[in-house]
Structure formats: structure tokens, C-alpha cells
Amino acid sequence: MLNKFPLWKNIVILVAVVIGFIYALPNLYPDDYAIQITGARSSTQVDQATLDKAVDALKQEGIAVKEATLNPPNGLIRVNSAEAQLSARPAIQEALGRDYLAALNMAPTTPDWLRSIGAGPMKLGLDLRGGVHFLLEVDMKSALQKRLEVYSSEIKRQLREEHIRYRGGDVGEGNTIQLVFRDDASQNQAFDLIRDQYNEFLLDKTTDDNGQQVLTLQLSEKKIKEIEEYALKQNLTTIRNRVNELGVAEPLVQRQGRDRIVVELPGVQDTAQAKRVLGATANLEFRLEARQDAPSSATEVYPFRDNPDRTARLEREIIVTGENVANAQQAFDQNGQPQVNITLDSTGGDRMTRATRDAIKRRMAVLFIEYRTETVKKRIDGKIQEVEERKVNRSIISLATIQSTLGSSFRITGLDSTAEAGELALLLRAGSLAAPMYFVQERTIGPSLGQKNIDSGVMSVTVGFALVLLYMLLYYRFFGLVANVALAVNLMLLVACMSILSATLTLPGIAGIVLTVGMAVDANVLIFERIKEELRLGVPPQSAINAGFSRAFVSIFDANITTLLVAVILFAMGSGPVKGFAVTLCIGILTSMFTGLLVSRAIINLIYGGRKVEKLAIGGKLANG
Amino acid sequence: MAKLTENTINFMGVRRLASFGSLTAVILSIIILAINGLNLGLDFTGGTSIEFAYEKAPSLDTVRQTLDDAGYKEFVVQNFGDEKSVLVRLRQDFDNQLAENMAADLRANGDKVEMVRAEFVGSQVGDELKESSGLGMLLALFVVLVYVGMRFQFKFGVASVLPLAHDVIVVLGVFSLFQWTFDLSVLAALLAVIGYSLNDTIIVADRIRENFRKLRTGNSEEIINHSITETMSRTLNTSGTTLVVLLALFLLGGEAIHNFSIALLIGILVGTYSSIYVAANLLIMMGVSREDLIVPAKEGEVGQQSEEEEPPEWLNRM
Numbered sequence: 039m040l041n042k043f044p045l046w047k048n049i050v051i052l053v054a055v056v057i058g059f060i061y062a063l064p065n066l067y068p069d070d071y072a073i074q075i076t077g078a079r080s081s082t083q084v085d086q087a088t089l090d091k092a093v094d095a096l097k098q099e100g101i102a103v104k105e106a107t108l109n110p111p112n113g114l115i116r117v118n119s120a121e122a123q124l125s126a127r128p129a130i131q132e133a134l135g136r137d138y139l140a141a142l143n144m145a146p147t148t149p150d151w152l153r154s155i156g157a158g159p160m161k162l163g164l165d166l167r168g169g170v171h172f173l174l175e176v177d178m179k180s181a182l183q184k185r186l187e188v189y190s191s192e193i194k195r196q197l198r199e200e201h202i203r204y205r206g207g208d209v210g211e212g213n214t215i216q217l218v219f220r221d222d223a224s225q226n227q228a229f230d231l232i233r234d235q236y237n238e239f240l241l242d243k244t245t246d247d248n249g250q251q252v253l254t255l256q257l258s259e260k261k262i263k264e265i266e267e268y269a270l271k272q273n274l275t276t277i278r279n280r281v282n283e284l285g286v287a288e289p290l291v292q293r294q295g296r297d298r299i300v301v302e303l304p305g306v307q308d309t310a311q312a313k314r315v316l317g318a319t320a321n322l323e324f325r326l327e328a329r330q331d332a333p334s335s336a337t338e339v340y341p342f343r344d345n346p347d348r349t350a351r352l353e354r355e356i357i358v359t360g361e362n363v364a365n366a367q368q369a370f371d372q373n374g375q376p377q378v379n380i381t382l383d384s385t386g387g388d389r390m391t392r393a394t395r396d397a398i399k400r401r402m403a404v405l406f407i408e409y410r411t412e413t414v415k416k417r418i419d420g421k422i423q424e425v426e427e428r429k430v431n432r433s434i435i436s437l438a439t440i441q442s443t444l445g446s447s448f449r450i451t452g453l454d455s456t457a458e459a460g461e462l463a464l465l466l467r468a469g470s471l472a473a474p475m476y477f478v479q480e481r482t483i484g485p486s487l488g489q490k491n492i493d494s495g496v497m498s499v500t501v502g503f504a505l506v507l508l509y510m511l512l513y514y515r516f517f518g519l520v521a522n523v524a525l526a527v528n529l530m531l532l533v534a535c536m537s538i539l540s541a542t543l544t545l546p547g548i549a550g551i552v553l554t555v556g557m558a559v560d561a562n563v564l565i566f567e568r569i570k571e572e573l574r575l576g577v578p579p580q581s582a583i584n585a586g587f588s589r590a591f592v593s594i595f596d597a598n599i600t601t602l603l604v605a606v607i608l609f610a611m612g613s614g615p616v617k618g619f620a621v622t623l624c625i626g627i628l629t630s631m632f633t634g635l636l637v638s639r640a641i642i643n644l645i646y647g648g649r650k651v652e653k654l655a656i657g658g659k660l661a662n663g
Numbered sequence: 664m665a666k667l668t669e670n671t672i673n674f675m676g677v678r679r680l681a682s683f684g685s686l687t688a689v690i691l692s693i694i695i696l697a698i699n700g701l702n703l704g705l706d707f708t709g710g711t712s713i714e715f716a717y718e719k720a721p722s723l724d725t726v727r728q729t730l731d732d733a734g735y736k737e738f739v740v741q742n743f744g745d746e747k748s749v750l751v752r753l754r755q756d757f758d759n760q761l762a763e764n765m766a767a768d769l770r771a772n773g774d775k776v777e778m779v780r781a782e783f784v785g786s787q788v789g790d791e792l793k794e795s796s797g798l799g800m801l802l803a804l805f806v807v808l809v810y811v812g813m814r815f816q817f818k819f820g821v822a823s824v825l826p827l828a829h830d831v832i833v834v835l836g837v838f839s840l841f842q843w844t845f846d847l848s849v850l851a852a853l854l855a856v857i858g859y860s861l862n863d864t865i866i867v868a869d870r871i872r873e874n875f876r877k878l879r880t881g882n883s884e885e886i887i888n889h890s891i892t893e894t895m896s897r898t899l900n901t902s903g904t905t906l907v908v909l910l911a912l913f914l915l916g917g918e919a920i921h922n923f924s925i926a927l928l929i930g931i932l933v934g935t936y937s938s939i940y941v942a943a944n945l946l947i948m949m950g951v952s953r954e955d956l957i958v959p960a961k962e963g964e965v966g967q968q969s970e971e972e973e974p975p976e977w978l979n980r981m
Binding site for chain 2: 122261497499501503546603607618
């Protein structure tokens with residue numbers, strides 16, 4: 039029978055529409071303003087007592103709490119408004135102290151039954167809803183210092199190999215290395231050697247107050263720029279990796295100026311974790327424990343991380359740093375204790391082998407270095423002000439006896455918990471930083487980024503959508519109504535698909551939707567015009583409907599496939615905003631083909647199919663067969 | 664069988680005039696672009712942003728007015744984080760004086776304002792993004808050329824890609840002429856225009872192909888005229904609905920998507936025009952003929968059916 043879908047096909051279409059409806063539903067529930075509380079370290083869990091303390095603090099401030107929930111290891115406090123949220127965060131942070139992180143968050147209000155089937159709202163991009171914005175500053179001074187130390191030890195090693203005697207050498211002020219010699223001859227020899235092999239230094243021969251010959255190596259401007267550039271790029275890559283580990287959609291990681299990195303995490307749910315993972319500018323150093331008779335100038339004393347009263351004396355010399363870590367995985371030893379398996383790159387492996395070959399039965403320490411910014415209250419000019427201070431915290435994670443020569447694979451044991459092992463592995467895996475970084479700014483971008491504009495934008499899209507419905511209804515009458523139903527279903531499916539894929543909706547994404555609305559109608563317009571033409575040629579209504587759909591199909595198919603190709607390429611090549619646009623365009627094309635061809639056909643078939651139709655009116659004019 | 668001359672609008676009658684018009688528009692756009700350049704937004708150029716902390720939440724409109732009166736140009740004022748923080752972004756490069764002066768200007772009406780932060784904002788898209796977007800656009804045009812070339816015929820491929828370039832250049836030209844800000848949202852709009860215009864062009868091209876195969880009489884120009892006439896109500900309706908949406912966007916959308924909707928409005932008008940007068944015109948200029956599209960006749964069979972582009976079998980089974 040012409041124009042009649044078999045039952046199974048109608049059911050498939052109905053099921054698809056119902057599923058689309060269910061998964062689009064969460065977008066109707068607005069997010070709550072919330073404060074998320076997380077332990078500053080992964081081993082710190084938020085418990086009911088902590089949560090109560092936070093709620094009490096809010097009560098004292100007169101901030102109404104909508105709901106406080108404990109979902110270990112985090113706590114979430116929902117409040118009523120954006121203003122309440124902004125004043126609640128410092129209040130909670132102050133009440134809970136440094137062991138916990140309080141972060142602004144938007145908590146979805148999806149009902150439990152929807153959440154249980156994995157439905158959730160679409161994420162809105164930073165430009166639409168806001169998100170977290172971090173500004174990190176790379177400590178260039180420390181990057182240069184680190185590099186100069188490497189140069190210094192390398193040059194000294196070469197001097198020793200060439201039997202050029204020097205008295206001392208240190209990294210000095212203003213990006214210099216100063217080498218001290220006993221006499222002119224060795225100074226000149228060193229001068230020649232360094233001039234030949236290190237053209238990145240400007241050399242200067244002087245005599246110091248004690249009559250010693252000093253050779254000053256000044257790092258050239260060009261090389262300084264190069265080192266800074268390298269440090270920034272390396273840190274940028276590391277931050278990107280870490281952001282990826284966080285699983286954020288459409289993050290923005292970008293350099294800003296000479297030494298800063300901007301991180302924008304749109305619609306991020308767990309801002310506290312983001313800050314901890316990005317902010318833990320941790321590094322590792324592997325060092326040998328000092329021998330009993332080692333001179334104190336060659337050693338340093340550090341406390342243990344889990345027990346600050348216990349200390350150990352370590353050699354100054356670093357065997358390997360976190361930079362050489364190729365991979366790190368959390369695992370368990372035979373006793374079920376958490377450990378981290380580490381694989382070093384070939385350079386790191388060589389160095390580790392060389393250092394541990396002669397050190398069997400000695401102990402090796404893993405030194406954990408944390409850089410962080412702390413806010414300290416200080417009295418300045420009689421007023422109490424909050425001052426940001428940068429702190430470097432070095433502590434020993436483990437001190438273990440070397441049983442045999444270590445190669446490029448080995449493990450760290452003695453960690454507090456599985457969570458800590460996991461986090462350490464993540465930090466190591468995500469790469470270490472070439473230079474320490476500090477948060478110089480952290481904001482959660484409220485919808486204020488053009489809130490008014492976005493509101494009116496959404497409004498105008500709605501008005502535009504309504505006008506399209508009206509246009510179609512006036513022009514195509516009953517068939518227009520069918521097209522409108524298809525269009526509405528299309529929009530719903532688009533939203534559902536984006537929600538299921540947890541794609542992020544951005545302003546360019548809305549552009550994709552606008553285009554989709556136009557093109558989805560286009561499919562129906564093409565079909566209706568085709569049916570009209572067929573009717574004009576004297577084809578009976580049933581055949582005209584069938585011919586209209588099948589003839590228009592070719593045009594719709596070609597037009598959509600080419601656009602889809604463009605969209606796919608843009609998605610693959612572009613990033614950020616372009617990607618956001620491409621995603622909605624891709625999904626929109628697919629859903630509009632489904633609704634334009636199948637949903638509208640199903641409706642028309644249900645109405646006209648399988649019966650005798652004498653006359654068919656599309657639009658105002660009556661086209662008579 | 665429809666007669667070719669009946670009810671057919673002679674679109675191609677003015678094709679020389681249209682060619683002249685299009686060519687002039689493109690050349691003018693390129694000249695304007697070369698002279699004026701694009702007024703790139705903060706997204707692309709970077710610029711300065713200065714954050715102020717107010718003791719009491721100010722009205723952003725008042726802040727804008729104050730800065731406008733003080734003679735600052737091309738600035739954006741927005742809240743940053745909370746209501747008391749105001750972020751001002753400027754096109755000009757940062758210098759220490761600028762921030763100080765602006766703070767003084769804002770304090771002039773008695774508000775307590777402190778400058779919290781002043782910094783140079785690097786390009787938001789970054790070289791990487793710009794490069795990959797540009798490269799992506801070129802690759803997209805190339806793939807369209809290949810696909811349409813294969814699915815239709817090479818002449819159609821050229822005739823569908825050049826109108827896209829035409830549309831993009833003209834929209835860029837208009838933006839350059841009026842010095843409207845070209846930012847990321849406008850770039851996205853441009854991509855939307857490409858998608859839309861391509862869609863339009865393909866629909867017309869598809870009908871031209873069909874008519875070349877179906878109609879035995881008439882020269883290329885007549886067939887093209889006939890095809891455009893046949894698709895006219897579709898073209899008008901689709902453009903109509905899209906323009907209606909965009910008009911709403913333009914009038915109600917507010918500042919943030921103002922330029923975005925302008926770009927789309929112009930782009931879709933130009934795109935609709937170009938799929939008729941650039942695409943079809945190009946086909947005639949390249950001398951498209953029935954022979955280009957005719958399916959090789961099978962054993963002398965000249966039945967209409969075998970020459971029609973058949974919808975895939977699975978669709979007929981539906």
C-alpha cells in the first residue's frame with residue numbers, strides 16, 4: 039500500500055522521539071548555585087562534621103542554605119542565588135581552613151530517575167554560562183636558575199676532563215655563572231674551551247678582590263628568551279595534559295604574555311578538583327641519602343611528608359627529576375599496599391642506572407616538591423590585609439634501600455592511600471613542569487560575560503523559532519503544521535544528542551542550531567514543493583506524496599552530505615569555538631534528515647496513507663488531481 | 664512534459680549584468696580589505712583588559728557612559744566574577760598610564776574604585792587556532808569541490824565552490840567597509856554562511872542536473888532558467904524562514920551577537936543570490952551541456968526513467 043509505514047517503522051520512530059524527549063528533559067531544570075567542598079589533599083575526606091561546620095558558618099553570615107549534601111569525598115552546599123554563592127565561598131573557606139578547598143560550582147538539579155539512566159543537561163560554554171578561569175604564572179627566574187645549574191655542572195665536568203683546574207663555580211646574579219681560577223693560564227684555557235663550545239654565553243675575564251681570576255659567563259638575551267619560551271611551552275603542554283586528565287569539554291589553555299597561562303574550563307562541575315590537579319605544581323626528585331661522612335655543604339635535610347618530625351639528610355645532587363618520567367601507574371604490591379610504578383625515559387633510565395650501580399644497599403629518597411600560593415593575613419599600615427605568599431614545600435615521600443641497580447622501571451612504595459597513589463601517578467604521568475607555576479588569579483566566570491546579551495540572544499532565537507513556525511503554518515497550512523512538528527522534534531533530538539554526548543553548547547554552537555533550524559525546514563519545503571509540482575502535473579495525490587518524498591530525497595541528501603563533510607572537517611581541524619559550531623552543525627544535519635524525511639513522512643502517512651485521497655491541498659491553493 | 668518557456672523567468676537574461684555585479688563586488692571587497700583591513704576583535708588581536716573593584720556594585724551602563732565621555736574607544740565593559748568587579752577591555756596596547764588614567768576617570772563621579780589588575784591579553788584564539796581554522800576552511804572547500812565534482816560533474820564542483828568564496832569575500836568586504844568588529848562569533852557566522860550557501864547551491868545544481876537529463880529541448884540557458892524557476896519558491900521559503908530567525912536575532916539578540924547576526928544576514932542574502940547568479944552563471948560560462956550529465960544510454964534505450972537520478976532503493980522501501 040502506498041504511503042503506509044509498516045507498524046515496526048512507526049514504533050521505531052516513536053521510540054526514538056520518546057528517548058530524545060527523555061534525554062532532552064534535564065535541560066529544563068535550571069542549575070543550582072552551589073559551593074563544593076573538597077579536601078586539599080586527596081587523602082582528606084569531607085565528613086558530616088566538616089559539612090555542618092560550613093553550614094553553621096553560612097548561618098552566621100545570614101546566608102540561606104538550600105541543601106547540603108555529602109557525596110564522599112566531597113560536600114556540596116546549594117544556595118539560592120549567585121550573590122549568596124559569591125559571599126558563601128569565602129565564609130566557608132575561612133571556617134574550614136587550609137585543609138579544604140571551597141569552590142564555586144553549578145550543581146545540576148536533574149531528578150534522580152533521570153540521573154539513574156544517565157541523562158543530564160547539556161553543558162554550556164564559558165561564553166554562555168561561565169566556568170572557571172585560572173591565570174597561572176610561570177616562575178621564569180626559577181626556570182633560568184635551574185638551567186644555569188645544569189650548565190654549571192656540565193661545564194665543570196668538562197673542565198675536569200680537560201684537566202683545567204678551577205677553584206669554584208657558582209650560579210651568580212643576573213643569569214651568570216662565575217668560575218674562579220688560580221691563575222691566568224687556566225682562566226685562558228677555560229675561556230677558549232667555553233668560547234668554542236658554548237656560544238650562548240658572553241664571557242668576561244676579571245680579577246676579584248682577593249686577586250683570583252674570575253671568568254663570568256653571561257647568558258645571552260637570545261638564549262634567555264629561548265629558555266623562557268621552552269619553559270612556557272613545556273608548562274603549557276603539561277597543563278593541557280592535566281586538563282585532559284580532568285575530562286573537561288572544550289577547555290582553553292593558552293599562553294598570555296611572556297610568562298602566564300590562562301586556563302578556562304567551561305561549565306566545569308568539579309572546580310575544586312580542577313584547581314588541585316592544575317595547582318599541584320608538584321615535581322619529584324630522586325636523590326641518594328647522604329653518607330655519614332659527607333660534608334654538610336653537599337647535603338640538605340628534609341622532613342618526611344607523613345611525619346614532619348622525622349627528617350633525613352640527602353645529597354644535593356639530583357639523580358632524576360619528574361621531567362624524565364615517561365609513564366606512571368598506580369598499582370598494588372603483594373601486601374595490597376598502594377604503590378606507583380614508574381617508567382623513566384632513556385636519559386632518565388641511564389642516569390638512574392649510573393647512580394644506583396655504585397650505591398647498592400644505600401638508600402634513595404623520593405623528594406616531593408610542591409609549589410603553592412598561600413593567603414596570609416598580615417598587618418600592613420595598621421590594617422589587616424590578605425597577602426599572597428609563594429611557598430615551596432619539599433618533603434620526602436619515601437626512603438628505601440636500593441636492592442639492586444635500578445633501570446628505567448621501578449616503583450615508589452610507602453604511600454598513604456590509594457587515592458594518593460592515584461593522584462601522584464596522575465601528576466607524574468601528566469608531565470612535570472619545566473618551571474614552577476603559581477596561580478595569580480582564579481575566578482569562576484559567572485554568566486556575567488554578557489549575561490544580558492545572552493538572555494536576549496536566547497529570547498530572540500525563541501522568537502525567531504516561533505516566527506518560522508508561523509511562516510510555515512501560514513504558507514503550507516496543514517502541511518506546515520506537519521513540518522513544524524518535525525522541526526520541534528528536530529530541535530528536541532538535537533538537544534538530546536548534545537546532552538547524551540555531553541557536548542558543550544557555545545555561542546558559535548547556537549549559530550549551528552540556527553542554521554539547522556533553517557535547513558531542517560528546508561527539507562520539508564523541498565518535499566512540499568515537489569509534491570505541489572507533481573500535483574500540478576496531474577499526478578494523483580497518493581503518488582504525488584510518494585514522488586515528492588523520493589524525488590526531493592536526492593536534493594536533500596546531496597545538500598546535507600556536502601554540508602556534513604564541511605562540518606566534519608571543521609570539527610577535525612578547528613578547535614575551541616569552531617569545534618563548538620561544527621558539533622551542533624553535524625548533529626543538526628543528522629537529526630534534521632531524520633525528522634525531515636522520516637518523522638514528517640510518518641505523520642503524513644498516518645493521516646493520508648492507506649486511504650483514498652481525492653484532493654490534496656498544500657498551502658492556500660487547492661491543487662486538484 | 665512542462666514547456667520550457669511557459670512560466671519560466673528569464674534569470675539568465677541578465678547574467679552579464681550579474682557577472683559584472685558579482686565581479687565588481689568581489690574586486691571592490693578585496694580592494695576595501697586591502698585598504699581598510701578587518702577590524703579584528705579582541706579575540707584575534709589581543710588587547711588590554713583592566714579590572715576595577717568597586718566598593719558598591721556600579722551600573723555597567725553608567726561605567727560605559729563615563730568611559731565614553733572620557734574619550735575611550737572600542738572598549739567592552741563587563742562584570743568579572745562578581746558584581747563589584749568591572750572588567751574593561753580595550754583594543755590598544757597596555758601601558759601603566761592607561762590603567763591609572765582610567766581609574767581616575769572612573770573615580771571622577773565619586774565612586775570608590777580601585778584598579779585590581781591590568782594586563783595585556785594575548786590573542787584568544789592563538790596562532791594555532793587561527794591556522795587550523797583557516798586551513799580547515801580551505802580543506803572544506805576542496806572536499807566540496809571533489810565531492811560535487813564526483814557526484815555531479817567537475818564543472819558543478821567549481822560552480823559550487825566559487826560562490827562560497829564569493830560569499831565569504833563579500834561579507835568580509837562589508838565588514839571591512841563599515842569597520843564592524845570581526846571576532847570569533849563572526850568567524851562562526853561565516854562558516855554558517857558557507858554551509859547555508861552550499862546547501863542552496865546544491866539544491867539548484869541538483870535541479871539543473873535533473874532537467875538536463877529529463878528535458879529534451881532547450882539550450883543550457885533555458886534549462887537553467889527553468890530549473891531556477893522551479894526551485895524559486897523553495898529558495899524563497901527557506902531563505903525567508905532563515906532570514907526571519909536572523910532578523911529576530913539581529914533585533915533582539917543584543918550586543919554580543921549583533922555582529923554575528925549581521926554577518927549571517929548579509930551572508931544569506933548574498934548566498935541566495937550567488938547560488939543563482941554565480942553558480943548558474945559559472946555553469947553557463949564553463950559551457951555546461953547536456954553531454955556533461957547524460958547517463959550513457961544503455962543499448963539505445965532513451966527512456967526517461969533510466970536517466971533520472973534514482974533515489975536509493977532503501978528509500979522506496981520505506
